[in-house]
Amino acid sequence: MKKGNLIYGIRAIIEAIEAAKPINKIYLQRGLSGDLFKELEQHIRRKGLSSSYVPVDKLNKLTTNKHQGAIASISPVAFQDFEATAEKILTSTEKPLFLILDGITDVRNFGAIIRTAECTGVHLIIVSKNGAAPINDDTIKTSAGAAFNIPIAKVDHIKDALFYLQASEVKIVAATEKAPMDIYQVDLTNPLAIIMGSEDRGINPSVLNLVSEKTKLPLLGSIASLNVSVACGVFLYEVVRQRMG
Structure with missing residues (x-):
């Protein structure tokens, strides 16, 4: 998974969802909580996006940047309605x-x-x-x-x-x-x-x-x-x- 195909950070992913970016999957840190994290979960459920809860080690392997417990994989191709x-x-x-x-x-x-x-x-x-x-x-x-x-x-x-x-x-x-x-x-x-x-x-x-x-x-x-x-x-x-x- 190339870094150019990743979005990391809770707020950045929420904005990507609201902008209808072609998201393949969202990886969420297992056991995390907080208002902003719950808001992201609501967006995921509302849009029916694919997601999974993973250990923090999995997220750290995907990026060395501060991810706040959330990383999204973006498709290089836009999906059609x-x-x-x-x-x-x-x-x-x-x-x-x-x-x-x-x-x-x-x-x-x-x-x-x-x-x-x-x-x-x-x-x-x-x-x-x-x-x-x-x-x-x-x-x-x-x-x-x-x-x-x-x-x-x-x-x-x-x-x-x-x-x-x-x-x-x-x-x-x-x-x-x-x-x-x-x-x-x-x-x-x-x-x-x-x-x-x-x-x-x-x-x-x-x-x-x-x-x-x-x-x-x-x-x-x-x-x-x-x-x-x-x-x-x-x-x-x-x-x-x-x-x-």
């Missing part, structure tokens, strides 16, 4: 393609997915505000700079995005090894959103219950699953193949 961006895409694009990432936590997987999404014409990537990999220097590097070229939006809950897109007649297709059919049996030529799950647990069961189609990739070897960034690439290029055909 989901509804405003989705509405613009839906009204201006005949066959929009959305990519929803449910719990991708590895920054290099995230970067690789962003790179493939940009190459395959994805119009918007959607992630959750909590529990998702941050956009940091490693993400940018792995994406080969594609993170600067494709809109990325954060939502409070993945379900919020699903409900909105379904109301806009967007087909929701989930990638899961428990699916009854493979990706090559599904029509991907209409307005579409593809959901990819986390590296360890896949897509949240409550999210799976809301999708239009569940589909998988055929696996012919002895390994039970593919890396999520590789699987995402196969899914997205099947969309390209069907739409070009």
Whole structure:
């Protein structure tokens, strides 16, 4: 984590929140109290920002400056407003393609997915505000700079995005090894959103219950699953193949 991507000090972080800076995560010193610290906690809860309470040693490793028990990691990429961006895409694009990432936590997987999404014409990537990999220097590097070229939006809950897109007649297709059919049996030529799950647990069961189609990739070897960034690439290029055909 580079120093240029950090804001430290309680008041400075409050001002960054009020200025709507693209904050990845806020680290708070465990056991700290005080009026200003409580005010920061209120801002974090109100905005639904990702945060964690850590020992002071963790904060001291992030910076040698006086941090007052609070350090924020800032994203080098500004996140888009989901509804405003989705509405613009839906009204201006005949066959929009959305990519929803449910719990991708590895920054290099995230970067690789962003790179493939940009190459395959994805119009918007959607992630959750909590529990998702941050956009940091490693993400940018792995994406080969594609993170600067494709809109990325954060939502409070993945379900919020699903409900909105379904109301806009967007087909929701989930990638899961428990699916009854493979990706090559599904029509991907209409307005579409593809959901990819986390590296360890896949897509949240409550999210799976809301999708239009569940589909998988055929696996012919002895390994039970593919890396999520590789699987995402196969899914997205099947969309390209069907739409070009």
